[in-house]
Amino acid sequence: MNRVLAATLKRPAAGYPDLAAVHAALQALVADDLDHLPLPGSGRTLERWRALAVVGGHDLGLCKLYEGHTDALAIMAELAAVRPPADSTWGMWAAEPPSARVSVRQDQGACWLDGRKAWCSGASQLSHALLTAWDEQGQQQLVAVDLRQPGVTVTDQGWSAVGMGVTASVEVVFEQAEGTAVGGSGSYLSRPGFWQGGMGIAACWYGAAQQVAQRLHGHCLLHDEPHALAHLGAVDATLAASRAVLQQAAATLDLNPGGDCQALARRVRAVVENTCEQVLSHVGHALGAGPYCKDAHFAQLAADLPVFLRQSHAERDLAALGDVARHALPSEWNL
Template identity: 45%
Template structure:
């Protein structure tokens, strides 16, 4: 599905960045090694770098490389040349998607919310209910019956990620993996840490104005804020690198530590992002937010992006997991 010519500038810019990144991946100029390949730290570093340049573009690129990892893990063909994939797997309350068999294949009907890259992806992996189970399906976004619902993405932060609802009407689909395979596979948790690497890149980008302020004026309060931000970012990246090593040591999650690792890492990186936003805002005041468009956009984008972590709900999930007698520590 081509980019909507009437889309806001931020959507068009993110779509161009997305297409450029995918072209660089295909040319071998930009690498995202698969999780558990022995080079997971390189994957996280690449996601961080893309996010430092632009969070909306990073959201689209992360979806594409996550789709490639999912397809590889579930034994499906990889993205083809020129294809740009998304992963549309959010399942908030509401109508959702249903899948029914039709001949040798499947068709999808219903409404899918939070479909990043709805106007720029060529293909997507989507979750849908198939009877009593949930399955993953591959679809062509340009297929008849697959239509973004205009006006359903009114965000200011992450506006460029182009994440509206999409209406599916008898859309042909190919099942990927067995029922529940999408959430049961080890890579589900590995991928969640990749998202945190993007959050981290956004926090680094937000912190730039604080570092520049400290370099240009001698002020102990500014220095104190910069020191606090540096400690938090250093700790977050150290944790991400440790997570990458552990994933490479146990890519199939035979030790059963993947879920706990992902929940801890995501929660910590999200908390660091919030602290960075707070320190930078308190140290630099309204000036950068009012006069530096790029910084203001990054601040707004990061505030929305980290809400993929569900705050106390996810912390409660972590606590409940730890409270189980068999849980790892």
């Protein structure tokens, strides 16, 4: 599947100019059935993550929409939701900043949404979204909603980004918008797939870092420069570490798909985030300004990746990992 995916992706020479172009690319993948990835923990987790990495190396704006769409499909499958409409494209919107909150009222099997949702990638083009809202008991509830209805207003607010700018992750206002509950109260965070999906994000990051690193590799094939080779050595080492961690994590999920994988997910994300930052630094130091100014694909990845990485909460996430580690047995570090 990943070979077909790589062959299908055709990036415009100057990149995707806007969200409409990115969404058209997503629609093409959906039409070719390239959005139905193996589910996390299904025995083919690594195949799923390789697909995300392929799209991440192609374009992170498209990857953001593709990952959200495929994550929404996986969540609905995990929670036994109604099968999505054919050719629909989905966002997965779960950000919960204090300034933007959606409430949900359930009545006779239907859900009614009111409020504002932030960080809604692709909102003006997608047909549907799976989002978190808060019920009358103060519990979080997943809701599937058709975005093409009068009660949904896609604003132009909340997004002024340069990196990842094409995703247009604006705020969306719901006013008595109708939706369908997916799973029960609290099931979004309590299901095994929550942390499994978090590792899928790391695969997207990895794919972009791998593509950035290839520029340095190509340079070193043509130029015998000691400093560039030293940077390539550092890049090789950190990519190898992330690749090993992702492969091991995929095998672990496939062996125990229903297990608690929070600690594993936090480790994976920390390792891959560090790899991405190291790759961006080493490649930039080795190659200078040239690829940032003359290679449109490289420049776009270099602008997008630091923004996408901020789906990690940096030291806050490391502190959470440290809290897990201090309660674990030191023998877990043994070879």
